[in-house]
Amino acid sequence: MTGWTADRMPGQQGRVAVVTGANSGLGLVTATELARRGAHVVLAVRDTAAGERAARRIDGSTEVRELDLARLGSVRAFAAKLAVDHPVIDLLVNNAGVVLLGPRRTSADGFELQFATNVLGHFALTGLLLGTLAAAPEARVVSLSSITHKNAHLDFADLMSERGYRASAAYGRSKLATTVFGLELDRRLRAAGSPIISVLAHPGLTRTNLTPRAFEHRGRPGRLLARLGLLLTQPVERGTLPQLYAATAPGVRGGQFFGPAGLGETRGRVTEARLSREAADPATGERLWAAAEELTGTSYL
Template sequence: MTAWTADRIPDQHGRVAVVTGANSGLGLVTATELARHGARVVLAVRDTGAGREAARRIGGDVEVRELDLARLASVRAFAAKLAADHPVIDLLVNNAGVVLLGPRRTSADGFELQLATNLLGHFALTGLLLGNLAAARNARVVNLSSITHKTARLDFGDLMFERDYRAAAAYGRSKLATTIFGVELDRRLRAAGSPVVSALAHPGLTRTNLTPRAWEHRGRAGRLIARLGLVATQPVEQGALPQLRAATDPGVRGGQFFGPAGLWETRGRVTEARLSREAADPAAGKRLWAAAEELTGVTYLEARP
């Protein structure tokens, strides 16, 4: 089978794509390839200075907008202005993520910072832009998972990890929650008869500033993986291919999950990846959705009886 590469991205002229965390790493590569193939790309970034530098490097039809996913007020302001300026949005790539080391930190809204950024900000953003996405032909939402979701478990009695906090475990939980969100979003879009497709991707072990942090505090095995990562990880250009395929391949179906095909899904050509049992569990999806609605105040795509 021929490996899927960025050269297989179809023409994107006339499409509006929003990429969160687009000023570095996977987001920068994703935004660059979308712009290279003709899309108008919105770089949704917390640091607009870094965003402007990224836009200069990318070239093409790009715009920079401030978005702090850890502040729901910022998410609402960003979404309101973007929705007014772009009535039709074709693609939303929920790429941005944060990995913390050290003691527990909270967002401006009082949520554990990794869950706030990686899940709740994107949950709210997607809901606030869903009308614009539904107005497009062949619109898509892509959520970025992680192989760390496979060993994580959610504690619905302590979603904010207030008890026995461990930064790496909280990161894994946040990525499991993000994965559950992407799968549940697909279920609800289908049930509502929406034309919007929800797909997922993970980059395996890729040389970004996040990968070593995700592993180095996960015990002896995690520290070994972090060290091996210096030589075993793949370039960021390769790591971005699963989310680019999820975002642009015309054959993608709702709920599909892409990642590397190599050992333990750590690197290699793009293929369909495997969800953990909890990520695929409809009961977990329903519970997480209800919690996210309550925490963010954003309600959309009610489940049908």
């Protein structure tokens, strides 16, 4: 793992990879590198025009499909059509996510928007694609976590953050839930004797298109903070390495969690990352799984 870069990725010829949120940032780099190594990459994006523009920048085999993770109907339609065209899927990278500013917003299904997109949409998508993943000899599901999960707590009486809403706290809870999901999925896959493995990664502090937007509503002080943020963050190409490692490196085991090694896991070479105690708790995993099944109407494993 020492000094691992995208150039050390094994060949991906003959593999089909689905990357959510692949039109920009971490998702675009992930899709680009997988295609460069020979995979056929499905860019699963909410804005297909943006997805087509991204696909034109990628040297390799790609296709663009519409997926709005905040709409469970869109998730079901995407999965149904994809399974017909690609009955075997080797890799699912649950990369897409939203970071909200300002007041609480809800999805078309009535869920807090960050939780709907970052957690419930991916939970349903993974379950609906499980059969196509199981058809592959060595399939992987990669879930994108965040260092913010370590300071978050899941209140199962208020998963939709209806009480005392703060956008940043709701985002942290969504990333904790994503982490809990990836670990609980691994437990259930192993218990079922499935060949699929579920692994996790986080990018540390990475310079994506969300970096300046996080401060733009704060006027001149916000612009200064945005410039400081650009100095503290690492380039998106480096931030993508943990999820590329999780997705492709030989010897990766289910339940492993990868992130940057340096400065409090904010940047640097790829290493195994640390989980919060709540994220690693199997009881929390069971509670979240039951809640997600009920909220999405998706049952598996």
